[in-house]
Amino acid sequence: MTEIETTFTLAASEATTARAVGAPAPDAPLGALEIRRRTVGPNDIRIDIKFCGVCHSDIHFARGEWGNVPYPAVPGHEIAGIVAAVGSEVTHFAPGDRVGVGCMVNSCRECENCLAGEEQYCLAGNTQTYGSIDRDGTVTYGGYSDHVIVDAEFVVRIPDGLELDVAAPLLCAGITTYSPLRHWNAGPGKRVAVVGLGGLGHMAVKLAHAMGSDVTVLSQSLRKQEDGLTLGADAYYATSDDATFTELAGRFDLIINTVSAGIDIGRFLTLLKTDGSLVNVGAPPEPLPVSVFPLLLQRRSFAGSSIGSIRETQEMLDFCAEHGIAAEIEVISAAEINEAWERVLASDVRYRFVIDNSSL
Ligand code: NAP
Numbered sequence: 367m368t369e370i371e372t373t374f375t376l377a378a379s380e381a382t383t384a385r386a387v388g389a390p391a392p393d394a395p396l397g398a399l400e401i402r403r404r405t406v407g408p409n410d411i412r413i414d415i416k417f418c419g420v421c422h423s424d425i426h427f428a429r430g431e432w433g434n435v436p437y438p439a440v441p442g443h444e445i446a447g448i449v450a451a452v453g454s455e456v457t458h459f460a461p462g463d464r465v466g467v468g469c470m471v472n473s474c475r476e477c478e479n480c481l482a483g484e485e486q487y488c489l490a491g492n493t494q495t496y497g498s499i500d501r502d503g504t505v506t507y508g509g510y511s512d513h514v515i516v517d518a519e520f521v522v523r524i525p526d527g528l529e530l531d532v533a534a535p536l537l538c539a540g541i542t543t544y545s546p547l548r549h550w551n552a553g554p555g556k557r558v559a560v561v562g563l564g565g566l567g568h569m570a571v572k573l574a575h576a577m578g579s580d581v582t583v584l585s586q587s588l589r590k591q592e593d594g595l596t597l598g599a600d601a602y603y604a605t606s607d608d609a610t611f612t613e614l615a616g617r618f619d620l621i622i623n624t625v626s627a628g629i630d631i632g633r634f635l636t637l638l639k640t641d642g643s644l645v646n647v648g649a650p651p652e653p654l655p656v657s658v659f660p661l662l663l664q665r666r667s668f669a670g671s672s673i674g675s676i677r678e679t680q681e682m683l684d685f686c687a688e689h690g691i692a693a694e695i696e697v698i699s700a701a702e703i704n705e706a707w708e709r710v711l712a713s714d715v716r717y718r719f720v721i722d723n724s725s726l
């Protein structure tokens with residue numbers, strides 16, 4: 367792995383050095399680098415990162431697909447680790463605790479949504495785990511790193527029943543699918559379809575099944591059919607087959623679209639019942655054109671959803687521990703990250719790569 371020169375965001379006296387893997391530019395491969403992190407403040411926790419999941423968002427972000435990036439980009443927002451130190455004001459975590467950090471590390475804490483416990487929708491914009499300017503003016507760096515320092519309010523507890531490696535992907539893929547499934551009332555008597563069987567998709571299948579819904583996977587092909595049924599799906603269809611759209615017309619209460627690229631949304635809307643909802647969690651950079659007719663003819667909704675709150679993330683982790691749910695993972699060393707990204711882009715992952723951060 368190549369060493370990349372970096373610029374530091376804090377004066378040396380205020381910062382600690384962290385080993386990391388990141389991208390120096392949108393079109394460059396990831397390489398080893400050093401970053402500076404703030405010292406542990408009174409409300410902070412220092413976490414030694416044991417595992418970090420590889421989300422498709424890491425790729426969109428680091429390659430500049432979503433807009434400006436403060437390079438070097440150090441992605442990673444599926445962080446599982448052990449508390450190494452706590453600030454003087456932190457009372458509910460102690461060194462040795464098993465903890466997680468997801469996609470956000472701060473918010474304004476005073477807007478209507480923050481006060482309602484929905485800080486992922488902070489009206490001033492939440493601070494993302496990587497690539498954001500934090501409230502103290504520093505750039506945030508993610509979990510492809512040996513440690514991270516995070517405000518305790520944005521840290522969750524990983525239940526004892528969950529191993530850290532399979533828990534890591536729950537911090538993004540888990541909560542991003544759990545939240546809309548809950549919000550749109552997935553459960554017994556509800557037919558839920560999941561579009562795309564990748565990192566988010568496989569968690570959506572497991573979670574919707576555990577909630578008691580009837581679950582259908584809509585994948586590009588039948589290549590992963592056996593896996594899908596083992597994960598908890600009741601049915602599995604290929605979207606490359608036109609007959610799928612005829613056979614399943616008007617069938618679903620809820621469709622969760624996890625696809626990372628643009629798809630023909632209008633076609634999928636016709637699979638909803640009257641009053642059904644298609645919720646987009648996939649985040650392709652380009653707009654998705656939508657014909658209004660499938661929407662208005664059956665009063666259907668096309669919606670979006672972003673991660674989940676800290677409270678709901680803890681609820682999701684507890685739900686997973688209670689139901690024996692975790693991610694299906696392939697553990698990689700930090701040196702294998704570029705190859706892993708290529709496999710994510712080729713939809714060749716079953717179903718989440720997780721970095722063993724001891725290899726950094
Ligand atoms: P992933 O593991 O790559 O899974 C995406 C899946 O979509 C693939 O496995 C594939 O499933 C399908 N797919 C990929 N390209 C496709 C294409 N051109 N046409 C049709 N289907 C295609 O990605 P992920 O980590 O689950 O993330 C999925 C998306 O969610 C990304 O855009 C990511 O940025 C976004 N995301 C959003 C949030 C949020 O808060 N809303 C949070 C996390 C991630 P099949 O092989 O089964 O077809």
Ligand code: ZN
Nearest residue numbers: 421423538539
């Ligand atoms: Zn993610």
Ligand code: ZN
Nearest residue numbers: 474477480488
């Ligand atoms: Zn706010």
